[in-house]
Amino acid sequence: MPDAGRQLERETLRRLLAVANHLSASTDLTAVLTVIIDAMRDVLCADRATVFEFDPATDELFSSVAHGISTTDADPTNDEIRFPATAGIAGECAQSRMIINVPDAYADARFNQDIDRQTGYRTRSILTIPLIGHDDTLVGVAQVLNTRNGVFSANDEEIATALGAQAAVALKRVRLLEDHLVRTSLERELDVARGIQQGCFPKNMPILDAFEVAGWSEPAQQTGGDAYDVIIGAETDLASDAVLLFMADATGHGVGPAISVMQLRSMLRLAARVGAVVPDLVHHINAQLCADLPSGRFITAWFAIIGPGSKTLYSFSAGQAPLLRYIHATQQVETFDADTVPLGVVPELDANLINTIDMQSGDIYVVLSDGIYEAMNPDMEQFGTQRVRDLIAAHHDASAETLVTIIRDAVNTFADGRPADDDRTGLIIRAR
Secondary structure (H helix, E strand, C coil): HHHHHHHHHHHHHHHHHHHHHHHHHHHHHHHHHHHHHHHHHHHHHEEEEEEEECCCCCEEEEEEEECCCCCCCCCCCCHHHHHEEECHHHHHHHHHCCCCCECCCEEEEEEECHHHHHHHCCCEEEEEEEEEEECCCCCEEEEEEEECCCCCCCCHHHHHHHHHHHHHHHHHHHHHHHHHHHHHHHHHHHHHHHHHHHHHHCCCCCCCCCCCEEEEEEEECCCCCCCEEEEEEHHCCCCCCCCCEEEEEECCCCCCCCCCCHHHHHHHHHHHHHHCHHHHHHHHHHHHHHCCCCCCCCEEEEEECCCCCCCEEEEEEEECCEEEEEECCEEEEEEEEECCCCCCCCCCCCCCEEEEECCCCCCEEEEEEEEHCECCCCCCCHHHHHHHHHHHCCCCCCCCCHHHHHHHHHHHHHHHCCCCCCCEEEEEEEEC
């Protein structure tokens, strides 16, 4: 008899080692789950086994691989069981992190007999094992049903605990690997999206007789909700020596706002190609954005035309503010509010509120997104409008491109390493 006991122990150890080898060899989640439930069933001489993974985002247990459960022809997508991580025997095991041995399922009030009635299966004994990761986090719960020995023994509990420890490590490893692969793929896609978006910004600013123009944009994430553009009249049906300027800031930052703001840029370019004047193009773009943008989303935008052969700037702002103008003659910085509400808020927008600004030599017009004004340092202090005004006044003799660099560097220095909360974009026009 002792020899038979030792033989059983050796066989159990052999099976445990075989399971460990199988678990370490696979990086596929379904394969790992299948190895776990097969091992639980076979080593414990049981009928069925299931692994319920823990979803911390929803505080639920779920299973997509189990013995005796398959998709139906009527609903082939219904291949996952989900329930609160506090429900039933599995839920209690997850909460207590203790193994639960139920010798008679129908005598236990925690057991849901409806499942047996629906499937025609008869559950008798249940062994439920918590799966705890090496970092002491809950990975899931394993359940083994109907041992051929009648009830699960204390020795079965020890074996199940050992199997559970291996299963938890394997599941955690595969999940981390899957998360890494997903993140890597997403980062590659976002890098492509960033390249496309950045490629839509002006690569070279036009050389104009009356003005210098400079701009830049830095997204807070891989893609941003800010955009700017400089459209030459010769490339469109606008007057050949006219220039259309544009800067916009969609609410939020990331992929969604980036799509919205690039949609706006595309519509603007198309409107310019057919020679639409600012009031008309703003009217139609706003109507389209009202139809397309989700509730609560909008885009602040500034449009301007540099008149042919003059130093006149025709400006219109839909929610984009403050706008700053340095007047060389008085050495003062003026602040202007927006002319109307942002795009995408109301279907009927008064786009005829065009401001005619006669720029003189040395005058500077500055349009910045709120990511600059609202940039914060580690003490949670905002960069603010006054610092921008002071920079413009102190460096009014600098070129437009140099002034862009000065403002950008000042914001970065002020932030002192604190990550940007919002995209930062600027457009500067300086009269020669």
